[in-house]
Amino acid sequence: MGIxxxxxxxxxxDDPTSDVVVSELNxxxxxxFRCDPADVLTGHLGVTAHVGAPGSLLHTDTRTVDLGSVRSVYYRRPSSxxxxxxMTEHDGQFAKEQARxxxxxxxxxxxxxxxxxxxRTLEAEFKPTQLTVAHAAGFLIPPTIITNRVDDARAFAKEHGPIVYKPLHNTDLVGPDGNVAAIWVDDVHVADLDDSLGLTLHLFQRRVDKVADVRTTVIGNQIFSVRIDSPYLDWRRDYEQVSYTVIDTPEDVERxxxxxxxxxxxxxxxxxxxxSHDNTWVWYECNTAGQWHWLELETGLPMTAALADLLEITR
Structure with missing residues (x-):
């Protein structure tokens, strides 16, 4: 590693968040050196890696980097x-696995x-693991069940209702119109729970009786919290109806x-x-590569500088 x-x-x-970080570093x-690892399958990324010898190189159309000289890595959002x-389907599957x-x-x-x-990112992206670690860290989490058994889901809904459904993983889905289809956090009623639950796993939680949401972004030793007010259960439904307020992070939440x-x-x-109404912070999730730049634009918080500091100062 070279400092x-x-x-x-x-x-x-297409990653505007990385764009602003690269601009700040420049x-x-x-x-x-910026690249998409998946471009190894498009011909736009060349690789020469030696095992047990120096000189492992990545080549884009215009530049080359020696991985042994890299001081830091921003692992943001590579393509699939x-x-x-x-390629045939068979050959394509083989090529993808070899490249990955x-x-x-x-x-x-x-x-x-x-x-x-x-x-570390891979380990931390699994919701059941997140919930277990969050509980051990002392966060208050809503009662949660992950199940494919309709009777257990109904019993959970009767005990803890009102409940919501959340996907276990944000998968790229395409709607009938060909556009990306989002799955919002939404209310679930007992009548909605039927035998189709047996086809896969589902995550249900007690709905938080909230007055607002909070996005807390930790960047190295800096922490930024923004209150998000929206008329929707899931504020991502309509960004035009969202308002933002910079707030202090309670010491216990920061710890x-x-x-x-x-x-x-x-x-x-x-x-x-x-x-919540009594100002309790109820934990939802933690995204290891979550969006943050739009909050800087809305609030003026120096988040790009904090990220660049983390990548620049490695000692």
Whole structure:
């Protein structure tokens, strides 16, 4: 690792959040190498990796980086691996798996500071693990059940209702119109629970009796909390009806956030909370690569600078 070496940014081409970080790093005169690991399947990313010898290189159409010289890595939002359309389904599946396992193993060998390391990110993206660690960290979490048994779901709804449904993983879905289809957090009634639950796993929680939501973004040793007011249960339904207010993070919440991140070995986390009527912060989830730049635009919080500091100062 070189403390004056380049900063490696791993993300997709269409990522405005990484755009502003790269711009800030460029303004500081810091060398940056940005690429999408999935481009190894498109011909726009070349790889030469030696095991047990120096000189593992990544090549884009215009630049080359020696992974041994990288000072830090911003692992933001790489694309999914997609095989070239010229391949058969069988060959494409083989190519995707080879690329995914090869690229992950190669870039994971970088010894600089990661925000966040892909192995730590992978562990922390599973909702059941998140909930278990959040509970151990001292957060208040809503009663939760993960099940494919309709009788157990109905019993949970009767005991803890009103309840909501949340997906266990944000999967890329396309609606009938061809556009990306979002799954919002929504109310669930006992009558909605039928035998179709047996087809997969579902996560249900008691609905939080909230007055607002809070997004708390931890970037290294800095922490930023923003209250989010919306008329909707899930404020993401309509950003035009959302208002933002910068608020202080209670000391106990900050301690729990850091305890949670330390458990996973993370330096960045975007935490979501519900703010109850008695001002209790109820934990929803933590996204290891969550969006934050729109909050900086809305509030003026110096989040881009905080992220750039974390990538620049590795000592």
């Amino acid at each position: 004056d070496g380049p900063i490696l940014v791993l993300t997709c081409a 303004d500081r005169g810091l060398p940056v 691996y997609t095989a070239p359309p010229t 396992h090869g690229m992950a193993g190669i870039v994971a060998s970088v010894r600089g500071r990661w925000v966040n390391h892909l192995w 729990r956030c850091r305890r949670y991140l330390d458990r996973f070995g993370l330096l960045f986390g975007a935490f979501d909370f519900g703010l």
